[in-house]
Amino acid sequence: MKKIVFIILLLGIYLSSLVSQEATLKPEGHVFDNLKDEYKLVSYFISTNQRRYYRKLDEKNKWEYISAFWKAQDPNPATESNEFLLEIKARIEYCNQHFSHFNKGWETDTGKVYIKYGKPFEVLKLNTGSGTKFAQKEYQIWKYRIKSYRTFIFIDLHQNESYRLIFSDGDGTEGSWADWRSYLGNNFSEDLLQ
Numbered sequence: 001m002k003k004i005v006f007i008i009l010l011l012g013i014y015l016s017s018l019v020s021q022e023a024t025l026k027p028e029g030h031v032f033d034n035l036k037d038e039y040k041l042v043s044y045f046i047s048t049n050q051r052r053y054y055r056k057l058d059e060k061n062k063w064e065y066i067s068a069f070w071k072a073q074d075p076n077p078a079t080e081s082n083e084f085l086l087e088i089k090a091r092i093e094y095c096n097q098h099f100s101h102f103n104k105g106w107e108t109d110t111g112k113v114y115i116k117y118g119k120p121f122e123v124l125k126l127n128t129g130s131g132t133k134f135a136q137k138e139y140q141i142w143k144y145r146i147k148s149y150r151t152f153i154f155i156d157l158h159q160n161e162s163y164r165l166i167f168s169d170g171d172g173t174e175g176s177w178a179d180w181r182s183y184l185g186n187n188f189s190e191d192l193l194q
Contacts, residue, residue: 029070029082031089035062040107041088042066044116045073091115101162109165113142113152113174121145124192128155129185139163139184141192144170151193155183169193 032038039062043051046069054065071077073084092106095114099105106115114120120142128137139155140163150170154163166183168174181188 029067029085030063031085031092035059038063038066041092041115042069044112045069087118088115091118099163101160103162108162110140110142110154110163113165113171116171117144117148117150126192128183129187131186132184133179133182135185137183139166143193153180153184153193157183 030038031041039054046054054062057065070082070085074082075084091114092111095105095108095111097105099108099111099114101108105111122141122143122145124141124143126139126141128135128139134157137155137157137159139153142152142154144150148170151167152165152169152171152174153167155166156163165174166180167176169176177183
């Protein structure tokens with residue numbers, strides 16, 4: 001049902017883009033005042049085709065597209081507030097408090113995964129072993145097991161708590177580095193991913 005509503009809203013945006021209108025300021029019900037940041041956040045959730053469509057829109061219709069996206073995610077449209085958007089705002093705040101180092105926390109690899117999926121079911125904090133590209137680096141394995149089965153590995157290559165995503169299983173939009181095992185060492189056991 002949400003997909004149908006989203007498609008109808010997108011069709012309305014497309015038709016309205018055919019009529020020349022002036023760009024307006026950010027509508028209500030968004031996270032950021034900046035269209036670039038708002039799109040970056042929404043891009044965590046949308047497909048490649050949806051991103052292509054978005055890039056063809058003018059500024060006003062980009063805001064409308066994003067509004068339609070947030071409305072389509074609302075789990076209870078009968079209420080005044082959009083609970084999904086409120087949850088995303090809370091996750092951004094958490095990410096900015098816990099994952100900010102050189103970038104805003106919500107823009108980091110760990111922040112992106114946390115915003116998409118929330119708090120992991122389990123987090124393993126480990127150190128790389130022998131026979132690695134970089135010895136004695138901290139890494140984390142995040143496991144999600146409640147609604148879906150997803151696993152992510154993040155490594156702190158520069159020892160500044162700015163973890164990079166090197167492995168993803170169960171999320172088709174997040175890729176793994178081809179040589180991700182070589183960063184973890186000879187004693188890494190794939191049983192840790194279960």
